[in-house]
Amino acid sequence: MADAGLIALSAGIAVGITGMASAWAEKEIGSAAIGAMAENEKLFGKGLILTVIPETIVIFGMVVAILLWLNM
Amino acid sequence: MLLPIQMTRVLIVGSRGALKDTIELLYRLEAAHLIDFSAEEEGFSLGAPLPESSEASQRLLKLRSLEKDMGVDAAEVRGRMDVAQIEKDLAATIAELEVEITSVTESRNKLAGRINELEAERAVLKGFLGIPLDMEMYSGYESLRVLTGKVRGDPSVAVRAAAPQSEVFLSDSGDFVAVFVAKAQADEAQRALAQFGFTEVPVPAKSGSPQQLVARADEELTALRASLEEAVRKLEELRERHAAFVKAADEHLSIVVEKAETPLRVGTTEYAFAMDAWVPTSDVPKVEKAIAEGLGGKVHLEALATAPRKEAHASHEGEENPKSLAEEAPTKTENGRIVKQFEYMERMLSTPKYNEIDPTVTMMITIPIFFGLMVGDIGYGIPFMILGWLGLRNCRSDEWRTISTLLFYGGIWATIFGVFLFGEMYGIHFAEQPHDMSWSSLLGVQLPHEIAIGGFEIPLGIYSKLHNVKPILYMTIWIGLIHVFIGYVIGVYNKAIRFGLKHAILERFSWLLIVIGGALLLLIVVDAMILGKTVELTDLRILIAAPLIVVGILLAYKGEGAAAILDLPGLMGNVISYTRLAAIGMSKAGLALAFNTIAFEVLWGHDFLVPGSNSGDTIILIAVLAIFLVGHLTIFILAIISAGLHSLRLHYVEFFMKFYEGGGVDFKPLKVIRKYTIEKNGVSE
Numbered sequence: 001m002a003d004a005g006l007i008a009l010s011a012g013i014a015v016g017i018t019g020m021a022s023a024w025a026e027k028e029i030g031s032a033a034i035g036a037m038a039e040n041e042k043l044f045g046k047g048l049i050l051t052v053i054p055e056t057i058v059i060f061g062m063v064v065a066i067l068l069w070l071n072m
Numbered sequence: 073m074l075l076p077i078q079m080t081r082v083l084i085v086g087s088r089g090a091l092k093d094t095i096e097l098l099y100r101l102e103a104a105h106l107i108d109f110s111a112e113e114e115g116f117s118l119g120a121p122l123p124e125s126s127e128a129s130q131r132l133l134k135l136r137s138l139e140k141d142m143g144v145d146a147a148e149v150r151g152r153m154d155v156a157q158i159e160k161d162l163a164a165t166i167a168e169l170e171v172e173i174t175s176v177t178e179s180r181n182k183l184a185g186r187i188n189e190l191e192a193e194r195a196v197l198k199g200f201l202g203i204p205l206d207m208e209m210y211s212g213y214e215s216l217r218v219l220t221g222k223v224r225g226d227p228s229v230a231v232r233a234a235a236p237q238s239e240v241f242l243s244d245s246g247d248f249v250a251v252f253v254a255k256a257q258a259d260e261a262q263r264a265l266a267q268f269g270f271t272e273v274p275v276p277a278k279s280g281s282p283q284q285l286v287a288r289a290d291e292e293l294t295a296l297r298a299s300l301e302e303a304v305r306k307l308e309e310l311r312e313r314h315a316a317f318v319k320a321a322d323e324h325l326s327i328v329v330e331k332a333e334t335p336l337r338v339g340t341t342e343y344a345f346a347m348d349a350w351v352p353t354s355d356v357p358k359v360e361k362a363i364a365e366g367l368g369g370k371v372h373l374e375a376l377a378t379a380p381r382k383e384a385h386a387s388h389e390g391e392e393n394p395k396s397l398a399e400e401a402p403t404k405t406e407n408g409r410i411v412k413q414f415e416y417m418e419r420m421l422s423t424p425k426y427n428e429i430d431p432t433v434t435m436m437i438t439i440p441i442f443f444g445l446m447v448g449d450i451g452y453g454i455p456f457m458i459l460g461w462l463g464l465r466n467c468r469s470d471e472w473r474t475i476s477t478l479l480f481y482g483g484i485w486a487t488i489f490g491v492f493l494f495g496e497m498y499g500i501h502f503a504e505q506p507h508d509m510s511w512s513s514l515l516g517v518q519l520p521h522e523i524a525i526g527g528f529e530i531p532l533g534i535y536s537k538l539h540n541v542k543p544i545l546y547m548t549i550w551i552g553l554i555h556v557f558i559g560y561v562i563g564v565y566n567k568a569i570r571f572g573l574k575h576a577i578l579e580r581f582s583w584l585l586i587v588i589g590g591a592l593l594l595l596i597v598v599d600a601m602i603l604g605k606t607v608e609l610t611d612l613r614i615l616i617a618a619p620l621i622v623v624g625i626l627l628a629y630k631g632e633g634a635a636a637i638l639d640l641p642g643l644m645g646n647v648i649s650y651t652r653l654a655a656i657g658m659s660k661a662g663l664a665l666a667f668n669t670i671a672f673e674v675l676w677g678h679d680f681l682v683p684g685s686n687s688g689d690t691i692i693l694i695a696v697l698a699i700f701l702v703g704h705l706t707i708f709i710l711a712i713i714s715a716g717l718h719s720l721r722l723h724y725v726e727f728f729m730k731f732y733e734g735g736g737v738d739f740k741p742l743k744v745i746r747k748y749t750i751e752k753n754g755v756s757e
Contacts, residue, residue, distance in 0.1 A: 045421035049724040052717070056649050063651055066541055 011065035018061025025054035074429045075569075076736070078353040079105075079401040080378045084363070085346045086371030092122055094345075095334045095742070097366050102743035103355040105402045107348040109339040119335030119345060124328060131166060132325040138169055139318055141177050142311040152750040153320040162321055169314060176310070180303040187296050194289045199273055200282040202243025203250050207282060210250070210275040217258040219251040219265065221272040227251075227265050234264035248273075320748040327744045334742065350402050350739070353378055381427035381569045401426040404739035411436050413477040416470045421724055422734025428566045431732055435723055436481075438555065442719035443478060444485020445551075446656040447711050448537065449664075451498035453490050455708065456483030478716050494657075495521075495533015498704050499664025502532055507539065508665075509672060509680035516684020537654075537661035544654045546598065552650025552726070553591050556643070559730030560584045566731050578631025580731070585624035586643065592617035646726045653722075656714050660707055667703030671696045 033047030082104075086094060098104045109118060199222065200207070210218050227249060228240040235257035241250040249270070253261040262270075278285055338347040351359055360373045379401035403426050407415060414436045424430045447453060456479045463476025495502050501510045502519040512519045522531045535544055560583050567576035592613045599605045607614075628636035672678045676696045677687035728734075 045724065048717075049421070049721065052721045053725060055652075055718075055721070056645055059649055059652050059655060060645070062655050063545070063648060066545065070542055 007068050007071070011068040014061045014065045014068070015058070016061075018058045022054045022056075022058040025057070026051055029054070074433060075381070076403040076405050076424065076426050076430060077739075078378060079350045079404070079426065079739075080353045080356050081376045081401075082349055082351050082356065082359070083346060083374045083376055084349065084371060085344060085374070086367065088340060088343055088345050090367050090370040091119070091335060091338070091340070091345045093367055094347075094363070094371050095122075095331055097362060098349075098359075098742045099331060099744060101355075101359055101362055102741050103351050103359055105350040105739050105741050106334070106337050107350065108337045109346075109348065116339035116341060116346065119338040119340040121335055122332040125332035128325050128328040128332060131162065132322065132329060134166055134170065135318060135322050135325065138166075138173055139322065141173050142307060142315070142318070144311060144315045144318055149316050149319045149748060151316060152746070152748055153317065155324055155749050155751045158317070158321050158324045158749065161317070162324075165314070165317060165321075169310070169318075172310060173307070176303055176306050180300065180307065183296055183300040183303060187293060187300065190289050190293050190296070193276065194286060194293070196273060196276055197278075197282050197286050197289070199243065199248040200250075200275075201286060202245050202248055203241045203282075205241065205250065206280060207276065207285065208279040211277075213252075215255055216252050217255050218275065219249075219253065219258070219262060219270075219272065220275055221249065221265075221270050222247055223249045223265065224269040227268040227270070230264040230267065231261050235261040316748070323746060323748045327746075327749075330744070350379075352404060352739075379426060382572070383427065383570055400737075402739040403430075403736035405430045405432070407432055413464075413473065414439070416474045417478070417720065420474075421728070421732075423736040423738050425733055425736040427570050428733060428736075429562055429731070431562070431723075431728065434558065434562070434727075438727075439478065439719050439723060440481035440485045442653060442722055443482030443715050444487075444489050445548075445653050446715040446718065447482065447486035447660070448489040448494045448657050449496055449499065449660075450487050450490035451496075451704070452708055452711055453483045453486030453488075456480070456486055456712075459483075475712075475716070478719075479712065482715070482719075491532060492530065493534055494537060495531070496537075498700075499661055499668055499707075501536065505536070505680070508536075509668070509678060513680040513683045514672060514678060537657050538665065541654070541658065544657070545651055548651050548653040549594065549647060550591075551653060552647040553587060553594070555650065555722070555727055556646055556730060557584065557587050557591075559727045560587060563731030566733075575631065578627050582624045582627030582631060582636075583643070583730070585620045586628070586640070589617040589620035589624065590643070590647070592620075646729075649726055650722065652718055656718055660711060660714075663707050663710075664704065667699060667707075671699040671703070675699070 030051045033043070033051050036043045037047050084094065084098075084104075098106075109116070199220070210220065224247070226242055226246060228242060231238055231240050231251055231253075235253050237257055238251055238253035238261055241252075243249070249265070251261055251265065335345070338345050340346075356373075356375050360375075363371050363373050403423050405415070405424070407430070411432055415432050417439070418424075418430070418432045418435055444453070447456070460476045460478070460480025460483055463472060464480060467473050467476055490496060497511065500514065501508065502512065503521040504510050504512045504518075510519070511517075520532065522529045524530070537544065560580055563580035564576045564584065567580050596607050596611065596613055596617075600607045625636065625640070628639075632639075672686075673680075675692055676689075677685070679685045
């Protein structure tokens with residue numbers, strides 16, 4: 001199929017950019033969470049949750065990429 | 073059963089003389105969670121510590137400083153000591169130890185100080201070693217100035233040019249210089265020296281040749297070091313002899329102090345005391361009987377109220393209701409041995425409230441399943457099980473035990489999914505595959521696609537993680553829907569017991585309807601988008617789903633306001649979030665495929681179309697196995713982090729948000745934990 005290359009590229013972009021977005025968001029939350037944990041170790045659980053919340057962004061990107069791939 | 077144990081608020085009053093016995097009794101019963109006395113109540117003041125407190129505190133302080141001097145390590149103390157024995161020996165042993173240890177540490181510190189001094193002196197003298205002059209020759213001149221110090225390079229020529237009336241001695245090693253210069257020209261000489269990086273070393277006030285001085289210092293140092301070693305050895309000896317006693321006495325005294333300071337949490341008047349406490353409702357008769365019998369009628373227990381589960385609903389935001397009994401009661405959960413292993417995972421987030429379900433049981437079931445689904449490989453599952461089993465046997469700390477628990481139970485599921493659902497080991501399928509190598513092709517044997525157990529054909533591998541992405545994704549979305557559904561069901565229950573049925577229906581049941589409607593719509597979406605069927609608007613599934621969702625949204629809007637509408641996309645996100653179960657499995661399978669291809673197909677020359685084919689080179693085989701080992705070890709470690717963390721996260725974020733509030737108070741009864749001591753005459757043993 002002639003569009004195969006474009007689809008593959010799009011899938012790559014979908015995962016790549018959402019990955020960066022997750023990383024950026026997690027970086028900010030993560031550093032704040034570590035700061036909070038340094039003051040109160042009990043916040044580990046909450047910090048972990050808040051830190052991994054943006055992970056969903058890249059999962060969405062990946063779902064989009066998989067759908068693209070399946071339609072190739 | 074799933075709710076925390078019911079609590080009763082009790083008031084214990086008695087004559088002040090019986091306070092000590094009451095405290096002892098409560099410590100033995102281990103059933104009373106004391107409420108700190110608030111100084112607001114009229115006529116009452118805070119109790120004073122029992123008289124033994126101050127002596128015990130002082131002794132404890134001494135003991136701790138001795139412990140520090142001796143460097144007692146808790147890990148090397150074994151066995152338990154009888155409390156009566158400790159009481160008997162305590163005063164004498166502390167006094168004896170204090171004398172011995174103080175003298176030893178004092179002499180040790182003195183020796184260490186003197187050694188430091190001598191070493192510094194010796195370092196200074198070292199520079200003068202290379203110059204053939206006695207120490208007294210460096211001082212006592214009227215018209216001469218002596219400059220001694222370290223240099224980089226030979227400054228003789230420069231110094232003589234700048235200050236003709238000078239004499240320069242350079243040490244044999246060339247890095248130390250002594251310059252004798254007429255006072256008038258001292259500044260010039262110093263400037264010339266500065267160019268050679270001169271740092272002045274003052275002349276020590278000694279006499280004799282530097283060689284002799286250094287030798288004498290060395291001699292003294294050797295003697296001092298020997299005595300220091302002797303002191304350290306003596307200290308070690310003391311530690312070995314007394315560590316067990318000191319640790320046990322520390323524990324005993326800490327308990328004495330803790331008990332003696334309990335009155336600080338109790339309200340007292342001149343003749344009476346009153347303490348507020350939470351006692352598990354089922355234990356109230358036991359405590360009441362023990363108090364009546366044990367304290368001869370001087371103390372009385374009054375059960376005030378059993379904490380209800382229901383509490384007032386904060387109808388407007390920002391409105392603070394006074395704390396009800398239900399909100400104040402501490403949480404005590406009674407989980408079985410296996411469930412308890414998962415408790416720490418739940419407590420890491422927060423302690424459940426007194427009036428909500430403790431979700432540990434649900435975590436125990438689904439966390440290992442999710443973990444297993446993400447790993448899904450017998451090659452990792454069995455090592456996980458072994459590692460977890462070893463951890464559970466050997467580790468004591470909560471953190472490691474939790475990780476071990478996760479690995480052990482997760483490993484069991486990983487093995488089950490690995491054998492039956494994915495049929496693979498180290499990312500390679502058992503049975504022959506059309507596009508990939510398999511253990512069958514690699515080893516040149518025919519491994520079956522299924523096994524027959526008791527007349528049933530059990531498949532060994534239904535899906536391939538990389539080739540059947542669609543069905544696995546579909547499956548994970550259903551897992552998400554079911555998990556979220558269970559979350560809302562628990563949510564309905566929690567809301568119903570806390571705030572009543574009306575709130576439960578508006579705030580949680582509404583979402584249940586939306587989830588059911590969403591599940592029906594998912595079927596349609598799959599039909600339309602993936603299977604390519606045309607879907608009519610009169611499809612029965614749409615006819616059922618649409619009203620469910622509309623009613624659900626209306627109810628939720630009534631219960632929670634506009635925020636409910638904003639939560640809708642969030643719910644969809646939550647469900648899609650479960651696709652990570654497939655995604656993480658896929659990423660691991662992809663990594664494994666890469667390592668396996670490099671190792672077997674590229675290096676070892678295996679062609680999956682020809683069973684058992686390889687280049688047959690033994691040296692290459694070693695390299696192949698090394699790559700295989702390192703690669704899969706990497707995936708193995710990544711699996712602990714990603715699969716473990718993500719299954720936790722799916723619970724904390726997607727699941728718990730549907731029902732869990734947390735923020736409860738742990739039930740902490742008055743009780744003592746003894747590690748190094750044993751109370752032989754006491755009732756508690």
